[in-house]
Amino acid sequence: MGRTRRKRKLRATHERCCNFSLESHQETICLKKRMHELGWENRSQLVLKNFASTGRGVSSVLNIKHNQSLIEVPYELLITCANALETEVLNNLIKRCKRTKVQDILATFLILEKHKGEKSKWKFYLDTLPDELPFLPWLSNETELSAFPSHLMKIAKKRKWDMDVSWERIEKSINSNWTCFCCGEPLNRVITFNAFTWGYAMVNTRAVYIQPDIVIELLGKDLSSYLSDEPCLALCPFLDMFNHSSEANIKAELTCMDESWKYTLTTLNAYKKHQQIYISYGSHDNEKLFCEYGFFLSHNHLDHIQYSLEEIASIDNISLSMKQRSFIQSRCLGDELYIYTKGLSFNLKALFFVIQKPDIEWSRIIYSEGYENHDYLLMYTSARDIVTLRKLHHIEELRNLESVAISKYALAIIGFLKHRIHFIEQILSFLNSRI
Numbered sequence: 054m055g056r057t058r059r060k061r062k063l064r065a066t067h068e069r070c071c072n073f074s075l076e077s078h079q080e081t082i083c084l085k086k087r088m089h090e091l092g093w094e095n096r097s098q099l100v101l102k103n104f105a106s107t108g109r110g111v112s113s114v115l116n117i118k119h120n121q122s123l124i125e126v127p128y129e130l131l132i133t134c135a136n137a138l139e140t141e142v143l144n145n146l147i148k149r150c151k152r153t154k155v156q157d158i159l160a161t162f163l164i165l166e167k168h169k170g171e172k173s174k175w176k177f178y179l180d181t182l183p184d185e186l187p188f189l190p191w192l193s194n195e196t197e198l199s200a201f202p203s204h205l206m207k208i209a210k211k212r213k214w215d216m217d218v219s220w221e222r223i224e225k226s227i228n229s230n231w232t233c234f235c236c237g238e239p240l241n242r243v244i245t246f247n248a249f250t251w252g253y254a255m256v257n258t259r260a261v262y263i264q265p266d267i268v269i270e271l272l273g274k275d276l277s278s279y280l281s282d283e284p285c286l287a288l289c290p291f292l293d294m295f296n297h298s299s300e301a302n303i304k305a306e307l308t309c310m311d312e313s314w315k316y317t318l319t320t321l322n323a324y325k326k327h328q329q330i331y332i333s334y335g336s337h338d339n340e341k342l343f344c345e346y347g348f349f350l351s352h353n354h355l356d357h358i359q360y361s362l363e364e365i366a367s368i369d370n371i372s373l374s375m376k377q378r379s380f381i382q383s384r385c386l387g388d389e390l391y392i393y394t395k396g397l398s399f400n401l402k403a404l405f406f407v408i409q410k411p412d413i414e415w416s417r418i419i420y421s422e423g424y425e426n427h428d429y430l431l432m433y434t435s436a437r438d439i440v441t442l443r444k445l446h447h448i449e450e451l452r453n454l455e456s457v458a459i460s461k462y463a464l465a466i467i468g469f470l471k472h473r474i475h476f477i478e479q480i481l482s483f484l485n486s487r488i
């Protein structure tokens with residue numbers, strides 16, 4: 054290998070595993086320039102960087118204080134349903150495609166704008182979007198889906214089904230005579246299934262929530278005859294570069310400042326300059342993060358193992374009496390049954406107690422958490438049994454998946470399952486320490 058190639062290879066390896074600035078990249082320069090022209094003031098001096106731990110993300114050249122405004126993006130820079138419906142194609146499309154979803158409209162808008170290339174006024178933003186699909190489990194093919202762990206399979210099939218239904222609705226509404234105004238290409242060759250999948254995944258992983266009443270008020274038009282949901286999603290340039298942390302606390306809102314609307318993020322955490330600044334996408338456990346955003350966190354204090362009442366009852370062939378059933382039902386004790394690294398959820402403790410002590414008056418003890426030591430011992434022992442069983446299931450599922458794994462999606466799921474097994478082992482060691 055020549056010296057130049059060796060140097061290049063070294064640089065590529067370095068870039069892959071180290072933090073480095075993206076400020077000199079053409080996409081970042083164009084994004085920031087256009088946003089400044091349209092009124093964005095980068096008061097917190099945010100910069101884009103590649104971080105070894107998360108990929109592209111945001112930091113600042115200044116220290117960021119607790120309760121400081123991080124970013125204020127003018128409303129005109131947001132891509133909402135309102136912008137999308139200004140385009141003739143989408144306007145015609147939603148009239149034929151009755152009661153579309155906001156996500157479908159934004160996804161189709163992204164495809165059309167991307168297709169326009171240089172002619173798109175959103176090019177500065179589109180160029181910052183990844184071309185590659187994120188690792189969303191529901192983008193796997195049918196063969197892989199059928200080898201998924203059963204719980205993930207159910208979620209993934211439902212999400213895939215949602216997207217397929219959305220695609221069918223859009224596909225059916227494209228008139229075969231419609232052509233693209235910029236190049237004359239038939240629109241059904243521009244809005245293809247692959248393009249829609251990309252747009253849909255972009256909106257899924259990057260859109261923010263905005264108050265729908267404000268969108269409707271600013272648009273001055275009711276969208277309810279076209280939309281089956283509320284216009285509560287928007288794509289927000291630069292703001293969609295922040296990565297998620299379960300430790301981050303953030304206030305996000307559309308606010309009117311000096312007579313103009315802005316989407317603002319205020320951080321309730323402090324950050325040192327050059328450190329990655331995180332936001333929160335919501336109080337999500339790892340399964341939710343993995344299914345909706347295609348990643349999971351190695352330390353997520355919101356992570357837990359979820360159970361259903363039926364699952365718990367079936368493990369020990371428990372048959373509940375009428376009295377137990379009606380108590381559980383009336384107090385909703387069949388919901389929110391989970392175990393995390395520090396213990397059992399309130400409802401799971403209560404459920405075990407009702408199962409293990411069928412003949413006493415439960416309410417007083419449950420609601421004062423007045424359990425005795427031997428009650429806890431029984432609960433933790435039952436918890437250990439169901440957690441061990443879940444671990445064995447996962448080991449079996451991992452073995453199955455490893456025998457069919459071919460795509461990057463399946464490999465991502467293998468990584469997720471391995472992490473899940475490790476997480477279960479942490480829970481087991483907690484339970485063992487209490488028994």
Ligand SMILES: C[S@@+](CC[C@H](N)C(=O)[O-])C[C@H]1O[C@@H](n2cnc3c(N)ncnc32)[C@H](O)[C@@H]1O
Pocket residue numbers: 106107108109110183187258259293294295296297298345346347348349350
């Ligand atoms: C809103 S975007 C954030 C910016 C994104 N990293 C980028 O380069 O465009 C959301 C996506 O970022 C990635 N992401 C967000 N938080 C992450 C984290 N803590 N670790 C790894 N990836 C993360 C996931 O791929 C997710 O779908």
